[in-house]
Amino acid sequence: xxxxxxxxxxxxxxxxxxxxxxxxxxxxxxxxxxxxxxxxxxxxxxxxxxxxxxxxxxxxxxxxxx
Amino acid sequence: xxxxxxxxxxxxxxxxxxxxxxxxxxxxxxxxxxxxxxxxxxxxxxxxxxxxxxxxxxxxxxxxxxxxxxxxxxxxxxxxxxxxxxxxxxxxxxxxxxxxxxxxxxxxxxxxxxxxxxxxxxxxxxxxxxxxxxxxxxxxxxxxxxxxxxxxxxxxxxxxx
Numbered sequence: 001x002x003x004x005x006x007x008x009x010x011x012x013x014x015x016x017x018x019x020x021x022x023x024x025x026x027x028x029x030x031x032x033x034x035x036x037x038x039x040x041x042x043x044x045x046x047x048x049x050x051x052x053x054x055x056x057x058x059x060x061x062x063x064x065x066x
Numbered sequence: 067x068x069x070x071x072x073x074x075x076x077x078x079x080x081x082x083x084x085x086x087x088x089x090x091x092x093x094x095x096x097x098x099x100x101x102x103x104x105x106x107x108x109x110x111x112x113x114x115x116x117x118x119x120x121x122x123x124x125x126x127x128x129x130x131x132x133x134x135x136x137x138x139x140x141x142x143x144x145x146x147x148x149x150x151x152x153x154x155x156x157x158x159x160x161x162x163x164x165x166x167x168x169x170x171x172x173x174x175x176x177x178x179x180x181x182x183x184x185x186x187x188x189x190x191x192x193x194x195x196x197x198x199x200x201x202x203x204x205x206x207x208x209x210x211x212x213x214x215x216x217x218x219x220x221x222x223x224x225x226x227x
Contacts, residue, residue: 007203009206009207009210009211010203010206010207010210012210013206013207013209013210014206041214043217044217044220044221045213045214045217047162047217048166048213048216048217048220049185050163050166050167050170050181050182050185050186051163051185052085052089052185052186
């Protein structure tokens with residue numbers, strides 16, 4: 001399976017997770033070079049990851065530490 | 067599963083299930099109700115559920131209960147242009163994680179749940195697939211689209227600042 005417009009999200013997700021081998025990464029990069037709109041979409045995506053803030057703890061749990 | 071294992075499950079997974087639901091709904095009362103309902107369902111099905119799979123069973127059950135409620139309430143929100151200005155008019159946000167959480171609230175519910183399962187709970191795509199009922203490919207596609215929407219929100223915030 002090669003990257004195309006029907007499956008590129010899956011390829012990019014695998015690439016961001018480091019799950020593509022060297023050949024697959026090259027295939028993806030070549031595809032993105034041919035599709036600059038999708039390449040643009042990728043910018044800054046690696047920084048989009050959420051950390052659970054402390055306010056997600058239940059009140060009882062927050063109070064138990066005090 | 068034994069009663070002892072049930073009690074152990076409550077001890078180990080109660081907080082993470084609650085955090086997942088609260089992260090989606092931002093409503094403590096409704097999150098409490100859904101988590102309570104999930105534990106009751108587990109209790110009723112105690113003999114049919116093995117302890118090794120209880121964590122994903124709990125998340126799956128809580129997730130589906132929540133989705134049913136959301137759909138009933140037609141609570142679907144999307145990122146809209148005016149939102150960026152509303153946020154900025156109220157407060158200045160400097161912390162990326164805080165901005166991401168504001169954006170998270172405006173994702174479609176199915177994308178928001180996937181981001182929380184992946185980023186908060188560290189579930190694999192296969193596990194998220196089992197919990198959400200989506201295929202692994204659908205999970206990856208929706209996660210990617212959710213992250214693009216979150217990134218776009220950050221970019222718009224920065225452009226307004």
